[in-house]
Amino acid sequence: ASHRFDSIPLAPPDAILGLTEAFAADTRSEKMNLSVGVYKDASGVTPIMKCVKAAEQKLIETEKTKGYLSIDGLPDYRSDVQKLVFGDRIDAGRIAMVQAPGGTGALRVAGEFLARQCSPTRVFLPNPTWANHNAIMQSAGVNVESYSYLADDRRSLNFEAMLNDLSTKTRPGDAVLLHACCHNPTGVDPTADQWKEIARVVSSQGLIPLLDFAYQGFGDGLEADAVGLHTMLDACAEAIVCSSYSKNFGLYSERVGAVGLVAGTPAAATASLSQLKVIVRSNYSNPPRHGGAIVATVLSDDELTQMWKAELEEMRLRITHLREQFVAGMAKQSGAPDFSFLLKQKGMFSYSGLTAMQADELRTKHGVYVVGSGRINVAGMDEKRMDWLCSVVADVLA
Ligand code: PLP
Numbered sequence: 001a002s003h004r005f006d007s008i009p010l011a012p013p014d015a016i017l018g019l020t021e022a023f024a025a026d027t028r029s030e031k032m033n034l035s036v037g038v039y040k041d042a043s044g045v046t047p048i049m050k051c052v053k054a055a056e057q058k059l060i061e062t063e064k065t066k067g068y069l070s071i072d073g074l075p076d077y078r079s080d081v082q083k084l085v086f087g088d089r090i091d092a093g094r095i096a097m098v099q100a101p102g103g104t105g106a107l108r109v110a111g112e113f114l115a116r117q118c119s120p121t122r123v124f125l126p127n128p129t130w131a132n133h134n135a136i137m138q139s140a141g142v143n144v145e146s147y148s149y150l151a152d153d154r155r156s157l158n159f160e161a162m163l164n165d166l167s168t169k170t171r172p173g174d175a176v177l178l179h180a181c182c183h184n185p186t187g188v189d190p191t192a193d194q195w196k197e198i199a200r201v202v203s204s205q206g207l208i209p210l211l212d213f214a215y216q217g218f219g220d221g222l223e224a225d226a227v228g229l230h231t232m233l234d235a236c237a238e239a240i241v242c243s244s245y246s247k248n249f250g251l252y253s254e255r256v257g258a259v260g261l262v263a264g265t266p267a268a269a270t271a272s273l274s275q276l277k278v279i280v281r282s283n284y285s286n287p288p289r290h291g292g293a294i295v296a297t298v299l300s301d302d303e304l305t306q307m308w309k310a311e312l313e314e315m316r317l318r319i320t321h322l323r324e325q326f327v328a329g330m331a332k333q334s335g336a337p338d339f340s341f342l343l344k345q346k347g348m349f350s351y352s353g354l355t356a357m358q359a360d361e362l363r364t365k366h367g368v369y370v371v372g373s374g375r376i377n378v379a380g381m382d383e384k385r386m387d388w389l390c391s392v393v394a395d396v397l398a
Pocket of ligand 1: 252
């Protein structure tokens with residue numbers, strides 16, 4: 001019998017993970033990795049937060065079963081997410097909330113919901129966007145379109161083009177994906193006033209806002225980072241929010257996320273929840289317990305909640321300081337361009353303006369790893385070696 005698998009072609013490697021492998025194999029001691037998508041502390045590791053360790057300790061002692069969760073997940077976790085994402089501005093009866101395996105799992109469930117229940121919807125993604133958005137939405141069976149986002153200077157929002165695309169390219173019932181804060185990969189977010197304008201267009205065009213909320217607390221703080229999302233909810237009766245706790249709880253490998261769907265009426269929320277559960281059931285049956293239980297344990301305990309907020313604030317401030325240090329360091333390099341635009345950008349990521357060739361040279365000549373798009377993970381910088389980093393960046397820019 002002939003082999004069925006012999007002619008299967010090799011899939012292309014993931015561009016960013018490929019760089020991580022190359023970085024690990026690089027023997028130069030001065031190497032620096034600015035390509036990864038995770039937070040790093042001052043010693044270059046992705047730490048387990050203290051509040052998480054404490055919650056796990058508590059869970060080990062109190063957890064009584066590893067039995068399946070229900071299809072929509074842990075009730076305490078779901079109500080915590082509801083508070084974090086929506087505050088108290090939406091009547092709980094209008095929200096359908098489903099725990100999901102990470103933000104990725106949440107986006108996949110939301111995508112399938114759009115494909116099955118809102119057909120013939122299309123989803124509009126910003127250009128550029130997180131590389132996985134396109135693949136997730138296509139796998140979910142939604143047609144993907146894009147709207148203008150980044151300006152030609154690659155460091156600011158082309159707001160006019162964005163609004164123009166959203167009001168001329170879309171049809172009522174289409175979905176528009178918006179990064180609620182800390183746009184990945186560019187770090188370029190709309191201002192509060194711009195969010196109002198966006199919400200007005202999304203509402204008047206009859207679009208479904210699909211908000212990707214993966215970095216709450218990494219921009220201007222937990223509450224401030226929800227402003228755009230809340231503005232959208234004030235203007236639109238319906239919305240879907242895909243949130244992730246990978247970054248703000250440092251729970252990357254525990255796969256903790258959620259889909260929060262806001263419906264116009266409680267009856268519509270009930271029906272939507274039942275359909276979300278049908279999708280979950282045929283995908284992964286029910287979500288993993290541990291990560292959601294950690295978040296719920298932290299948020300049900302005042303002391304652990306305070307600890308979490310303080311640790312999250314520390315991460316946020318570290319990123320802000322690194323941005324400032326890098327900009328100041330580049331200003332000292334003679335002939336180097338002005339990098340002060342990095343101070344306006346939010347979250348871990350920024351488009352540095354480096355070209356693919358410069359990124360390549362930075363890696364081969366100096367051991368500094370940057371994605372070909374020029375995206376840098378600011379949290380990957382080492383403050384003790386900032387002068388060196390600035391000098392090698394200046395070298396490839398010269
Ligand atoms: N959305 C955006 C914009 C992201 O950057 C990421 C992770 O990098 C995710 C969603 C998915 O996060 P998770 O690891 O929770 O699946």
